[in-house]
Amino acid sequence: MTRPAGxxxxxxxxxxxxxxxxxxxxxxxxxxxAARGVQGDRRIRVLHLISTLEAxxxxxxxxxxxxxxxxxxxxxxxxxLRGEPALLREVEAATDGRPVPIGLRAKADPxxxxxxxxxxxxxxxxxxxxxxxxxxxxxxxxxRLLGTALVSSKQNAxxxxxxxxxxxxxxxxxxxxxxxxxxxxxxxxxxxxxFLEKAEALPRHKTVVIGNGVDPAIAFKAPPRxxxxxxxxxxxxxxxxxxxxxxAEQKGQIDLLRALPPIRAALPGACLLIAGEGPxxxxxxxxxxxLGLGEAVRFLGHRKDILSVLKSLDLFVLPSLWEGLPQALxxxxxxxxxxxxxxxxxxxxxxxxxxxxxxxxxxxxxAIARAAIEVLRDPTLGRRLGEAGRRVVLERHAQDKVxxxxxxxxxDILERRR
Numbered sequence: 381m382t383r384p385a386g387x388x389x390x391x392x393x394x395x396x397x398x399x400x401x402x403x404x405x406x407x408x409x410x411x412x413x414a415a416r417g418v419q420g421d422r423r424i425r426v427l428h429l430i431s432t433l434e435a436x437x438x439x440x441x442x443x444x445x446x447x448x449x450x451x452x453x454x455x456x457x458x459x460x461l462r463g464e465p466a467l468l469r470e471v472e473a474a475t476d477g478r479p480v481p482i483g484l485r486a487k488a489d490p491x492x493x494x495x496x497x498x499x500x501x502x503x504x505x506x507x508x509x510x511x512x513x514x515x516x517x518x519x520x521x522x523x524r525l526l527g528t529a530l531v532s533s534k535q536n537a538x539x540x541x542x543x544x545x546x547x548x549x550x551x552x553x554x555x556x557x558x559x560x561x562x563x564x565x566x567x568x569x570x571x572x573x574x575f576l577e578k579a580e581a582l583p584r585h586k587t588v589v590i591g592n593g594v595d596p597a598i599a600f601k602a603p604p605r606x607x608x609x610x611x612x613x614x615x616x617x618x619x620x621x622x623x624x625x626x627x628a629e630q631k632g633q634i635d636l637l638r639a640l641p642p643i644r645a646a647l648p649g650a651c652l653l654i655a656g657e658g659p660x661x662x663x664x665x666x667x668x669x670x671l672g673l674g675e676a677v678r679f680l681g682h683r684k685d686i687l688s689v690l691k692s693l694d695l696f697v698l699p700s701l702w703e704g705l706p707q708a709l710x711x712x713x714x715x716x717x718x719x720x721x722x723x724x725x726x727x728x729x730x731x732x733x734x735x736x737x738x739x740x741x742x743x744x745x746x747a748i749a750r751a752a753i754e755v756l757r758d759p760t761l762g763r764r765l766g767e768a769g770r771r772v773v774l775e776r777h778a779q780d781k782v783x784x785x786x787x788x789x790x791x792d793i794l795e796r797r798r
Contacts, residue, residue, distance in 0.1 A: 423455040424790060427505040429496070429519045430458065431512035433465035433479060435657070435682045436626050437707045438535050441592050442511050443467065446474045448593065448783035454790075459499060461492065461514055466682075487514065496522045507531060507790055510558075517554045520561035529793050532558060533566045535704040536630070537575040537725035555580045563793045566590050566786075568705040569726030588789055592707050593782030594714045596774055601687060602715060608691040612653070612680075619650040619756045621695040624686060624708040627658030632699035632722065634660075637667050637677065638745035639699075639752065644676060646753045655680040655689050690715050694762065695755055701742045703727055710777050713737070713769035718762040720751040730776070736769040 428442055446456045456475045461484040465471070471479045480499055484492045500508060500522050509531040510519035516532050523530035559565060559580075565587050567573045573589060576582035595601070602608070609616055621643070625631040633654055644650050654664070654677065661679065668677045683689055686708075690696065696712035698721035705726040712719055713730070719737040721727050722744075731737040738755060740747035755762050 421455065423453055424507065424794065425455045425503065425505045426457075426507045426509055426790070427500060427503070428456060428458045429461075429482075429508055429510045429515045431461050431514040432463040433458075433460045433467045433471065434463060435466045438511050438533075439467055441535070441707055442533075443470050443474050444593060444779060445783065445786060448779045449787060453787075457503065457505075459496065461518065482518070484514070484518075493518055493521055497525055500526055500528055506794060509533065511535075513555070516558040520558040524561050529797055530562045531564050531566060531789070531793070532562045533568075534572060534576060535568055537572055537702045537704060552580055559583055559586065562586060563797070564588055564789055566789070568592055569729050571725040571729055572704045575725050588785075590782060590785045590789070591705050591777050592710055593779035594707075594710045594773060594777050596714075596778045596780070598687065598711060598714045599716070599770075602691040603688055605691055608688045611685075611688055612692050614651070614692055615649075619647045619695075620653065620693050621650065621697055621752055621756070622653035622655065622689065622693045623697050623699065624655040624683075624689065624712075625698075625700070625706065627654075627656050627660045627664060629660065630701055630703075631656075631658075632701045632742060633664055634667055635743055635745045635748060636697055636699040637664065637671060637673065639697075639748040640673055640676060641671060642746070642749040643752050643756075646749075647756055650676070650756070652677045653680055653689060653693065654678070655683050655686060657682045686711070687715070690717065693717055695720060695752055697748065697752060698722060698727065699742075699748060700724055700727070705730065710773050713766075713773040714777075716763075716766035716770045718755050718765040719769060720748060720755065730772060731769070732772075735765075736772050737765050 428446065430439060430442055433439055457477055457480065458471045458475055459480040459482055461482045465479060468479060482492050482496050496518055505528060507529045508519045508523050510516045511533050519530060559582060565582065567576065567587055567589055568591050570589050573582065573584065573587050577584055606616055614620060623633060623636055627633060636652065640652050665679060680689060690712050696717045696719045698706060698709050698719065700706065700722050701724065703724045703726050709719065709721060709727065719731060721731045721737055721739055722742040723739045724742055728739060731739055733739040738751040740751050755765065
């Protein structure tokens with residue numbers, strides 16, 4: 381298609397896509413825009429597109445962001461590509477309607493792209509904001525076809541991005557195509573920006589560092605420690621350490637299990653809580669049996685009362701192999717819990733070894749055990765680390781500050797595109 385003089389590239393893309401999407405896109409957008417004016421709804425319309433609605437950190441971070449932005453200024457919808465919507469009710473409560481299933485049947489599904497384009501066109505979204513890799517690719521394709529503003533959020537320095545495999549070449553091509561289509565890419569930490577720039581040629585000029593957020597009032601919403609332990613059936617005075625996250629290779633829970641025997645040798649009666657679900661639950665339970673841990677470890681599954689779980693702990697442990705900036709870590713620190721965390725991308729920007737927590741190498745159960753024993757044996761050290769960690773998190777990651785940065789980003793993008 382030849383572009384007429386003065387016709388913006390976005391308009392060319394919309395015109396080229398019209399035969400695939402039904403009635404003329406421009407006409408539909410004008411009709412819907414007129415209807416919005418009649419109804420007096422001049423809010424910015426944002427579609428959050430995410431790969432799944434499982435109870436994972438990325439999904440929950442998306443919901444927290446939606447809740448923290450001004451509902452008088454924004455109208456939000458959520459669409460997901462595949463899987464069962466475990467967070468259906470939470471999304472409905474946070475947005476202007478039920479989340480929309482795109483119904484992805486395979487990683488390459490033209491029908492799913494068509495359904496997504498129709499949704500974006502019919503509801504006349506101003507911005508598509510994507511989360512997770514598959515959503516990035518489909519969102520980028522739809523935004524390119526329709527000329528819609530696109531924001532992509534990146535959460536993890538996934539080791540697959542540097543793994544040598546035949547799949548890496550098409551993966552990188554898709555990543556770079558999604559970067560090219562995006563108006564902005566949000567990364568949750570500077571370390572993640574550096575990693576993605578090196579591994580995938582992430583364009584730094586499009587990147588904005590906006591970390592995950594926590595509610596500054598989180599400590600007032602959590603039950604007292606003794607009450608939290610009573611709710612979980614825990615003795616009031618035994619040392620309790622724990623972690624929260626998807627039960628998957630990335631989160632390294634197997635290393636924490638292997639650290640527990642030496643911890644219990646030094647601190648008899650110590651127990652471990654693991655909150656979360658995922659594909660490795662069976663393997664982790666088998667490892668706990670092999671280690672003879674018995675009732676010293678409890679697999680709690682997915683918990684909606686995660687604040688009660690965190691509040692029951694004496695120490696939070698993050699044994700991840702790779703990260704961006706995990707929400708569970710921020711929440712634990714905001715509750716003044718001392719933390720032991722692995723030194724991986726993003727984490728060391730928030731946890732300073734010896735000041736706001738203890739850092740250890742990934743995949744090192746012995747190092748986890750030594751650091752955990754040190755903190756659990758010294759309550760004064762634990763309080764000092766916990767209080768310092770809370771100050772840092774609330775200064776850098778308060779949810780209202782995160783929302784204000786995203787609000788500015790959305791408005792700047794729309795202003796540039798006028």
